[in-house]
Amino acid sequence: MSKAKLTDRFGRTVNYVRLSVTDRCDFRCVYCMAEEMTFLPRQQVLTLEEIARVARTFVSLGTEKIRLTGGEPLVRKDILELVKEIGSYGLRDFAMTTNGSQLPTMAEDLRKAGLKRLNISLDSLDADKFHRITRTGRLSQVLDGIDAARDAGFEGIKLNTVVMKGGNDHEVPDLVEFARKKNVDITFIEEMPLGEISDHDRGEVLCTSDEVRDIISQHHELVPTPEDSGGPARYYRMPDSNTRVGFISPHSHNFCSTCNRVRVTVEGRLLLCLGNEHSVDLRRVLRGHPVTNEKLRETIINAMDLKPERHHFSSDGDVQILRFMNMTGG
Numbered sequence: 001m002s003k004a005k006l007t008d009r010f011g012r013t014v015n016y017v018r019l020s021v022t023d024r025c026d027f028r029c030v031y032c033m034a035e036e037m038t039f040l041p042r043q044q045v046l047t048l049e050e051i052a053r054v055a056r057t058f059v060s061l062g063t064e065k066i067r068l069t070g071g072e073p074l075v076r077k078d079i080l081e082l083v084k085e086i087g088s089y090g091l092r093d094f095a096m097t098t099n100g101s102q103l104p105t106m107a108e109d110l111r112k113a114g115l116k117r118l119n120i121s122l123d124s125l126d127a128d129k130f131h132r133i134t135r136t137g138r139l140s141q142v143l144d145g146i147d148a149a150r151d152a153g154f155e156g157i158k159l160n161t162v163v164m165k166g167g168n169d170h171e172v173p174d175l176v177e178f179a180r181k182k183n184v185d186i187t188f189i190e191e192m193p194l195g196e197i198s199d200h201d202r203g204e205v206l207c208t209s210d211e212v213r214d215i216i217s218q219h220h221e222l223v224p225t226p227e228d229s230g231g232p233a234r235y236y237r238m239p240d241s242n243t244r245v246g247f248i249s250p251h252s253h254n255f256c257s258t259c260n261r262v263r264v265t266v267e268g269r270l271l272l273c274l275g276n277e278h279s280v281d282l283r284r285v286l287r288g289h290p291v292t293n294e295k296l297r298e299t300i301i302n303a304m305d306l307k308p309e310r311h312h313f314s315s316d317g318d319v320q321i322l323r324f325m326n327m328t329g330g
């Protein structure tokens, strides 16, 4: 089948899809989830076969990059089967975002199944603080996971850190040293107003990327690079290291004009923008047309007209999007 291109009303080509494979997670990070969460009943969740159909259809429409996320993708049963399937599509890039807790036992199999790159979340190097932020996580397990990923030979490993003022901002220099020592990249993320949380006031703890960059600059020279994933991150290099430092700044840097991505939630909702509620129900199409993918293709092509020009996050701490990040697929 010839590969069509997905293009939106603003001339942006969409060639990157983030697929959420579960809303469940073994952690309860304070910025992502409430302490008590109700997860989706099984019949509302796409089966792995349905997720693979969505992936295949996007690939037939020119998608070159797929990222699996969640929730925690590695707690989904039989996730390796899906990784193998998508790994066989010959994509330019195939990545996963994970909290790392299952990597000690799964990293090698994931790599063998064709996964190319991993983003691993790491908000603290202090075991108590790590437990406080994740509510259930064990730091040693994640550190072992990072080592297992390095041993498995992924093409790229990047750490993701959500920076909270008065929470983990004082650890920024140590996290950069850690990334340098492990020879992996690191990206610092501004917290986004997704879902209502009780742990803290988001406006109060917002630590902007400019502030994080100033902290790092006291220790290392940061040289801007033109490297661009078409995504929200801006990257810097340090002259004496291979480690790249990235910043994702939804509040202080508007990245919408080069947006090349869409998301599919685990319920099969195609989200055209992280910061808007526009969406299209692919599950209804998948289940209404179980044999051929023509209707699915048509629905995805038409959905591009709904992609908004930009997001409208503000930093006053208000919840602007009622979905939690684990529902959205971070």
Ligand code: SAM
Binding pocket: 025, 031, 032, 069, 070, 071, 072, 073, 097, 098, 099, 119, 120, 121, 160, 161, 162, 189, 190, 191, 192, 193, 194, 325, 326, 329, 330
């Ligand atoms: N469980 C995996 C993990 O933690 O990496 C994948 C899903 S998680 C939702 C994806 C990324 O979103 C993580 O790096 C996490 O730190 C980030 N995240 C979660 N909630 C966020 C929020 N409100 N603002 C900014 N980033 C958030």
Ligand code: SF4
Binding pocket: 025, 026, 027, 028, 029, 032, 033, 070, 071, 072, 099, 121, 325, 326
């Ligand atoms: Fe789970 Fe990832 Fe959300 Fe943390 S950020 S609760 S690990 S889905």
